[in-house]
């Protein structure tokens with residue numbers, strides 16, 4: 001099955017459960033940090049690719065304020081419905097969701113772009129990353145976040161836990177013979193090459209005891 005169909009069948013039935021995990025307090029602290037690295041100002045437009053249930057939206061909305069705009073793109077209607085519920089509960093008038101394939105962006109102008117826990121799922125992460133860079137105005141930032149094994153020796157048990165989690169939680173990986181974490185890291189590395197080839201002011205850090213790498217660049221003027 002190709003990646004979009006895998007996502008649709010997996011997240012289509014697990015959106016509510018996913019949201020519980022996605023909004024756990026530790027995870028929300030990674031989201032806050034991710035949004036900080038975008039360097040967004042009040043009034044800006046930020047696009048989120050693969051926005052899922054909209055767990056980043058509170059932080060994005062806080063940064064753009066009431067005069068800016070947040071647009072979340074996702075393939076899976078059940079995930080977008082959770083995001084839309086979040087938007088309505090909060091009463092945000094300037095936060096919107098769009099159903100579409102993030103690898104062929106249905107939006108083309110943004111002051112910043114973010115994508116969390118998505119590039120590891122894409123068949124062509126480098127191609128998608130290049131498309132995303134093209135969506136952002138010169139001077140704007142693109143930040144990506146994902147999961148991967150921690151390079152810290154003391155976190156070896158966590159790496160095993162991550163491997164089990166990815167095997168259970170990532171669409172299409174349960175029966176895969178390839179190590180799911182190695183595959184995630186290969187895709188992350190491809191996205192990183194594309195991001196760092198085109199972007200300046202490159203920034204990298206690891207959150208979550210090293211298990212959650214973040215990378216961010218600025219689109220050249």
Ligand SMILES: C[S@@+](CC[C@H](N)C(=O)[O-])C[C@H]1O[C@@H](n2cnc3c(N)ncnc32)[C@H](O)[C@@H]1O
Pocket residue numbers: 003004007008011022049050051052053054055056073074075076079100101102103115116117118121
């Ligand atoms: C692991 S979830 C992450 C959701 C959200 N970004 C977060 O941080 O909680 C992956 C999301 O990416 C979406 N997705 C995967 N491939 C996609 C694609 N090609 N276009 C749009 N969304 C996609 C899935 O539907 C799912 O909502």
